[in-house]
Amino acid sequence: MICVSNPLLAEYRPPPGHPEHPHRISYVREFLEERFGKEIVSVSRRMATPEELCSVHAREYIEYLFSLNAETYLDYETVFSERGLEEIRCAAGICLDLMEYILSGTARKGFALIRPPGHHAGYNRAMGYCIVNNIALAVQKGLQKLQRIAVIDWDAHHGNGTQELFEETDRVFFVDIHQDNLFPIQSGAADETGKNKGKGFTLNIPLPAGSTGVQYLDSMDAKIYPLLKAYKPELLCVSAGFDAVAGDLEGGMTLTPQDFGAMTERICTWADEFCGGSVFMTLEGGYRIESLSAALSECIGVLQNWRRHELGR
Ligand SMILES: [Zn+2]
Numbered sequence: 001m002i003c004v005s006n007p008l009l010a011e012y013r014p015p016p017g018h019p020e021h022p023h024r025i026s027y028v029r030e031f032l033e034e035r036f037g038k039e040i041v042s043v044s045r046r047m048a049t050p051e052e053l054c055s056v057h058a059r060e061y062i063e064y065l066f067s068l069n070a071e072t073y074l075d076y077e078t079v080f081s082e083r084g085l086e087e088i089r090c091a092a093g094i095c096l097d098l099m100e101y102i103l104s105g106t107a108r109k110g111f112a113l114i115r116p117p118g119h120h121a122g123y124n125r126a127m128g129y130c131i132v133n134n135i136a137l138a139v140q141k142g143l144q145k146l147q148r149i150a151v152i153d154w155d156a157h158h159g160n161g162t163q164e165l166f167e168e169t170d171r172v173f174f175v176d177i178h179q180d181n182l183f184p185i186q187s188g189a190a191d192e193t194g195k196n197k198g199k200g201f202t203l204n205i206p207l208p209a210g211s212t213g214v215q216y217l218d219s220m221d222a223k224i225y226p227l228l229k230a231y232k233p234e235l236l237c238v239s240a241g242f243d244a245v246a247g248d249l250e251g252g253m254t255l256t257p258q259d260f261g262a263m264t265e266r267i268c269t270w271a272d273e274f275c276g277g278s279v280f281m282t283l284e285g286g287y288r289i290e291s292l293s294a295a296l297s298e299c300i301g302v303l304q305n306w307r308r309h310e311l312g313r
Contacts, residue, residue, distance in 0.1 A: 001303040002106075004044045004098050005029060005113035012087040012115065014079040015071075019249060019287045020129040025115050031293035032113075032300060040300070041113060046093035048137065053092060056136045056165050058124035065131070074126035088131050091115065095282055099138040102235065102280055103145050109268070109303045111240070112138075112282040113296075119159035119239045119284050120184070127161065128183060135239050135282050136165045142235055142280075143171055150175065150233035150274075152224065154216070154263060155241025155284040156251030158188030158204070162239065168198040173231045175224050177216060179244065179253055180206035203227060209252035213259025216244070220266050228270060235278045236271045242286030242295040249287040257291065261298035268306045279303065 010026040032040050053062045065085060072080045081087065091114040101107040118134035120127040135151060142149050151166070153159035153176040166172035178188055194202035205219050228236075242260065244253035264281075271279045281299070286292035 001108070001300075001306070002098070002101055002110045003032070003041050003113055003300060004094050004110060005041050006043055006045060006090050006094060008090050009087060009115050012081050012083065014081060018079065020116055023289050024286065024292065025113065027289045028113065028293045028296055032297055035297050036300065036304065044094045044097040046097045047086070047089040048092035048096055052096060052137065053089075053132055055140045056123070056133055057121075061124040074131065078126045078129055078131065080126075080131060084131070088116070091118070092132050092134050092137050095134045095138040096141055098282075099141045099280060102278055103142060108277045109271075109279040109306060110281065111300060111303060112280075114283055117155075117241065117284040118161070118282075119153055119155060119241075120157070120161045122161040122164045128157065130161060133161045133165060135237060136162050138280060138282070139166070139172060139237055142237070146234040147171060148173070148231060148233050149235045149237060150228050150231060151237045151239065152267065153178070153239035153241075153284070154244065155239055156244040156248065156253055157183045157241070157285060159239050159284070160184055160187045163188070163192070163202055166198065167194045167202050168196045170197050170201050173201050173203070173228065173233060175203045175205070175227070177205040177207065177219055177224075179209055179211070179251060182209075182251065207253070211253050213255045213262065216255060216259065217262060217266065220263065225266075225270065228274065232274060234275050235280060236267055236275060238267060238279070238281040239284045240281045240296075240299060241284035242292045245286070245288075245291040245295045247288055247291050250285060255295075257294035257298045260295040261302050264299045264302040268302060277306070
């Protein structure tokens with residue numbers, strides 16, 4: 001298991017009071033180092049190139065981002081900071097590095113500890129704190145080598161950007177379990193199941209506000225597992241947001257940190273069954289840093305200890 005980040009991402013400063021703030025990375029990193037030791041986080045200094053960013057985004061959009069050199073609001077809440085370009089290229093670069101580690105067999109499981117999040121970013125637009133779609137970039141890279149990749153998005157919000165980018169392909173199975181009608185409004189309904197060749201390869205599971213870990217795990221077992229078993233993905237990728245944890249500032253679900261450990265166990269068990277144990281995870285939301293840290297460390301703990309299970313086989 002490898003957890004990859006870069007201290008640079010803790011320097012990205014949106015305006016004071018913005019929920020997507022640098023402590024999301026710095027506090028979490030300290031928390032993880034305290035629990036698992038200083039060496040738990042590896043540093044990637046790779047910067048995604050314009051060409052790499054254009055593998056999922058419109059060239060005009062990427063050129064626009066490269067033309068910015070001052071703090072700019074890309075929508076009412078999505079801020080491109082003064083050093084925004086460096087930061088989004090760094091976050092995307094970490095995801096690309098991690099995907100390479102997994103594809104090459106350097107690591108079987110990995111977590112990209114990054115910000116800003118990416119799953120609302122679409123082909124030619126930023127949205128909801130997301131500027132480039134980090135997981136989509138990694139998945140697109142994975143598709144150079146693999147035929148079928150599953151993406152499971154358990155952030156409290158619907159990963160509309162990721163859905164938009166892959167809804168017309170059958171090579172990515174996109175599964176999104178989220179709080180019904182949280183953000184974006186009217187996005188992620190159960191009848192959104194993909195388009196054209198991708199019809200049937202998108203699964204949305206909207207759950208009511210207040211849902212518990214039991215509801216998430218039941219949905220994973222009853223709805224997600226049978227579909228993935230039939231799909232036979234070669235890699236499981238997770239948009240791991242932690243804003244469904246109870247008390248989060250932006251979500252309204254009631255999961256405990258331990259529920260995220262249990263969900264990660266499901267993912268690792270499925271990965272053993274489907275794809276030789278390969279798991280790629282990346283941070284999306286999670287806005288109360290104490291609960292974000294607690295839930296994320298449960299997840300890392302499972303990834304970290306899974307080798308024990310593998311060796312026992
Ligand atoms: Zn979210």
